[in-house]
Amino acid sequence: MNIVYVPRDTASVSVGADTVAAKFKAAGYKVIRNGSRGAAWLEPLVEIDTPDGRVGFSCVRPSDVDALINDAFGHDAPHLLDVGLIKNIDYFKKQTRHIFAKSGEIDPLSIDDYIAHGGFIGLKKCLKIGAQASVKQILDSGLRGRGGAAFPTGIKWQTTLDAAADQKYVVCNADEGDGGTFSDRLVMETDPMALIEGMIICGASIGATKGYIYLRSEYPLTKEILGEAIENAYQTGWLGKNVGGLGLHFDLELRIGAGAYICGEETSLLDSLEGKRGMVRAKPPLPAIQGLFGKPTIINNVITLASVPDVLANGAKAYAALGVGRSTGTLPFQLGGNIKRGGMVEVEFGHTLREIIEDFGGGTLSGRPIKAVQLGGPLGSYIHPDELDTVLDYEKFAEIGGAVGHGGIVIFDDTADMAALARFAFHFCEVESCGKCTPCRIGAVRGGEILDKIADGENVAENFALLDDLFDVMEVGSLCAMGGLTPKPVRSILKHFPAELGLKQGVET
Amino acid sequence: MATNLDIYPLESKIKLVCADHGNAADMLLEILHAVQAFNRYIPESAYQIIADCLNLSRAEVYGVVTFYHDFRQKPPAKKIVKLCQSEACQSMGSVQLKADIEKGLNSDVAIETIYCLGNCALAPSALVDGQIYGRLDADQLSALIGGTA
Numbered sequence: 001m002n003i004v005y006v007p008r009d010t011a012s013v014s015v016g017a018d019t020v021a022a023k024f025k026a027a028g029y030k031v032i033r034n035g036s037r038g039a040a041w042l043e044p045l046v047e048i049d050t051p052d053g054r055v056g057f058s059c060v061r062p063s064d065v066d067a068l069i070n071d072a073f074g075h076d077a078p079h080l081l082d083v084g085l086i087k088n089i090d091y092f093k094k095q096t097r098h099i100f101a102k103s104g105e106i107d108p109l110s111i112d113d114y115i116a117h118g119g120f121i122g123l124k125k126c127l128k129i130g131a132q133a134s135v136k137q138i139l140d141s142g143l144r145g146r147g148g149a150a151f152p153t154g155i156k157w158q159t160t161l162d163a164a165a166d167q168k169y170v171v172c173n174a175d176e177g178d179g180g181t182f183s184d185r186l187v188m189e190t191d192p193m194a195l196i197e198g199m200i201i202c203g204a205s206i207g208a209t210k211g212y213i214y215l216r217s218e219y220p221l222t223k224e225i226l227g228e229a230i231e232n233a234y235q236t237g238w239l240g241k242n243v244g245g246l247g248l249h250f251d252l253e254l255r256i257g258a259g260a261y262i263c264g265e266e267t268s269l270l271d272s273l274e275g276k277r278g279m280v281r282a283k284p285p286l287p288a289i290q291g292l293f294g295k296p297t298i299i300n301n302v303i304t305l306a307s308v309p310d311v312l313a314n315g316a317k318a319y320a321a322l323g324v325g326r327s328t329g330t331l332p333f334q335l336g337g338n339i340k341r342g343g344m345v346e347v348e349f350g351h352t353l354r355e356i357i358e359d360f361g362g363g364t365l366s367g368r369p370i371k372a373v374q375l376g377g378p379l380g381s382y383i384h385p386d387e388l389d390t391v392l393d394y395e396k397f398a399e400i401g402g403a404v405g406h407g408g409i410v411i412f413d414d415t416a417d418m419a420a421l422a423r424f425a426f427h428f429c430e431v432e433s434c435g436k437c438t439p440c441r442i443g444a445v446r447g448g449e450i451l452d453k454i455a456d457g458e459n460v461a462e463n464f465a466l467l468d469d470l471f472d473v474m475e476v477g478s479l480c481a482m483g484g485l486t487p488k489p490v491r492s493i494l495k496h497f498p499a500e501l502g503l504k505q506g507v508e509t
Numbered sequence: 510m511a512t513n514l515d516i517y518p519l520e521s522k523i524k525l526v527c528a529d530h531g532n533a534a535d536m537l538l539e540i541l542h543a544v545q546a547f548n549r550y551i552p553e554s555a556y557q558i559i560a561d562c563l564n565l566s567r568a569e570v571y572g573v574v575t576f577y578h579d580f581r582q583k584p585p586a587k588k589i590v591k592l593c594q595s596e597a598c599q600s601m602g603s604v605q606l607k608a609d610i611e612k613g614l615n616s617d618v619a620i621e622t623i624y625c626l627g628n629c630a631l632a633p634s635a636l637v638d639g640q641i642y643g644r645l646d647a648d649q650l651s652a653l654i655g656g657t658a
Contacts, residue, residue: 293535
C-alpha cells in the first residue's frame with residue numbers, strides 16, 4: 001500500500017489537512033498523520049517517502065489530491081506543488097532543532113516512533129545519575145523558564161527537591177494565552193511524548209509522583225492529541241505505577257481551562273486546578289514550597305519541560321554551549337501576523353530579530369513595509385524597525401525596554417493603527433484581570449479612559465502626566481505581571497510612535 | 510462520561526456529572542464544561558445542586574461560573590462563531606472582519622470575541638463547532654456561518 005504523510009496540527013487542519021487526508025484514504029492510501037514541521041506557510045505540507053528521503057508538496061488543497069495521485073506525485077515531471085526534499089528546505093535547514101527534532105518526522109501518537117528517535121534516553125540517564133545530579137544538570141544547562149519570565153529552572157527544581165512533603169506535584173503550564181504564540185501548542189500536537197518525558201524526569205528529580213497538564217480550552221485539537229498520547233503512554237506502561245519498568249511511579253492528568261488568560265500566571269493556574277476562580281496568589285509562599293493543594297509544586301511551561309529530555313540525554317554542557325550570555329540553549333520562536341513565511345523557527349539564542357523576520361519569515365505577507373513588531377506577547381513590547389538588529393537574548397531585549405518572553409513575533413505592516421494597539425493593551429488587561437489588586441483591576445480601566453481622553457484632545461499634557469503616573473503605580477503596585485507589565489507595550493508605543501498618540505516627539509516615560 | 514445522560518431530567522444529569530467526577534471540588538471546571546456540553550449554558554438551578562454535590566457554597570460555584578469566559582449563564586445563539594481579536598489576527602484585519610460579518614446577522618448566529626487560538630501564522634482565525642479555521646476572509650466566514658463551507 002502506498003504511504004502518504006498528511007500533517008495534523010491546528011494550523012494544517014485549519015487550512016484543510018483533515019479533508020486532504022480523508023481524500024487520500026478514500027483513494028486507498030495509507031495515511032500517516034505526522035504532526036507538523038511547523039511551517040504554517042507550507043501547510044498542508046503533504047509528504048511521501050523516496051530513496052533520498054521525504055519529499056514535500058506544499059499547500060495541498062482537497063482539489064489537488066486527485067491530480068497529485070494521477071501524476072504519481074510528479075514521478076515523471078515535477079509537480080506544481082513539489083517543494084523537493086524536506087531536508088533541503090532552507091526554512092528547516094537553517095534551524096537548530098532540539099525540542100522539535102522529531103516533529104513532522106514521527107507519528108506523534110506512536111510510542112515506537114518516539115523510542116526509535118531517542119525517546120526516554122533522558123529519563124534513563126536521570127534515573128542512572130539520581131535526583132540531585134539530575135537537578136544539577138538542569139541548573140548547569142542554564143535552562144530558563146520559557147513561558148516568558150525566564151527564571152532559572154534549576155533553582156525552582158532545587159527548591160522543590162529540598163522541600164520535604166508527603167506529596168509533591170509537577171504542573172505543566174499549557175495555558176499559552178499570549179497573542180502570537182503557538183510553540184506550546186505545536187510541541188503538544190507534534191511530539192507530546194517529549195513533554196510527557198520531561199514531566200516524568202521532573203517527577204523523578206524532585207520526588208513527585210503526580211503531574212497535571214493545565215491546557216487552555218481554546219486548543220481543542222491539542223486536547224484530543226494530548227489526551228490520546230497520555231492514554232497510549234499508560235497502555236504501553238510509560239505512565240503509571242512502574243514507568244517503563246524502571247521502578248518509577250508517575251501519574252499524569254490532563255485538565256482543561258475555561259478561557260481565562262490570567263490562568264497562565266502560575267499561582268492563578270494553581271487556584272484554577274483546585275477548582276476555584278483563577279485568582280493570583282501572593283508570593284511568598286513560593287509554589288515550589290507551597291503550591292498545588294499546599295504541597296511543593298514545580299510549575300513549568302511546556303517548552304521548558306519539553307527541553308528537559310534533551311538536557312538530560314546530551315548533558316548540561318552541550319545545552320549550555322548553545323546560545324549567548326545567560327540565554328543558553330534554543331528557543332522555538334513563533335512568526336505570525338502579517339508575515340510571508342509564518343511558523344515555528346527553533347534556533348539558538350544569538351540571532352538578531354531581523355534575521356528571524358527576514359531570512360526565515362521573508363518580511364510582510366502584504367509586501368508593505370514593516371511598521372512594528374510585537375515581541376513577547378501583550379506583556380512584551382512593540383519593537384521599532386530601527387531596533388530589529390537587537391540580538392535575541394533575554395537581557396539584551398530587557399535593556400531596550402522590550403522582552404523576548406515566550407518568543408512570539410507578530411509582524412505589523414504600515415497599515416497598523418498604533419493608537420488602537422495601545423488602547424487594546426488596557427482593554428485586554430481590563431477583560432482578563434483577575435480583579436484581586438487595585439492597580440490592575442482599576443488601572444486597566446483608567447488607562448483606557450486616559451487614552452480615550454487624549455485621543456479626544458482633552459487636557460492632553462495633564463493626561464500624559466497622569467498616564468505616566470499610572471504606569472508607575474501599575475508596574476510597582478500590581479500583584480503580578482498582568483497589571484505589572486500592561487504598561488510595557490503602551491510605553492513602547494509612546495516612545496516609538498508618539499505622533500499617533502498625539503505627542504510631538506518620542507516620550508521616554 | 511460513564512453514564513448515558515439523555516433520558517434523565519436536568520437535576521439528575523447534573524448530579525450524575527458531579528458523581529462521574531468523584532464529587533471532587535477541584536473538578537469544578539471540568540464539571541461545568543460537562544454540564545455546558547449537554548445544556549449549552551449553566552442554568553441558575555445548577556449552582557445549588559453542584560454546591561451540594563461538591564460540598565461548596567452556592568456563592569463559590571457562582572463565583573467560578575462568572576469568572577471564566579467559557580461559561581454561559583444564558584442560552585446562547587444556535588451557532589456561535591468565536592473570532593480571534595488578538596494582536597496577530599488584528600494585524601491581518603480581524604477587527605474589520607468582525608465588524609463586517611456582524612452586519613445583517615440574524616439571532617441564530619452570534620459572533621463572539623476570543624483571544625488567541627494559537628493559529629497566529631494563518632490569521633485571521635475562528636473557532637466554530639470545536640474546529641479552528643485559518644486564513645479566513647469575509648466570504649469564507651459567511652460560508653462557515655451559513656454551514657455551506
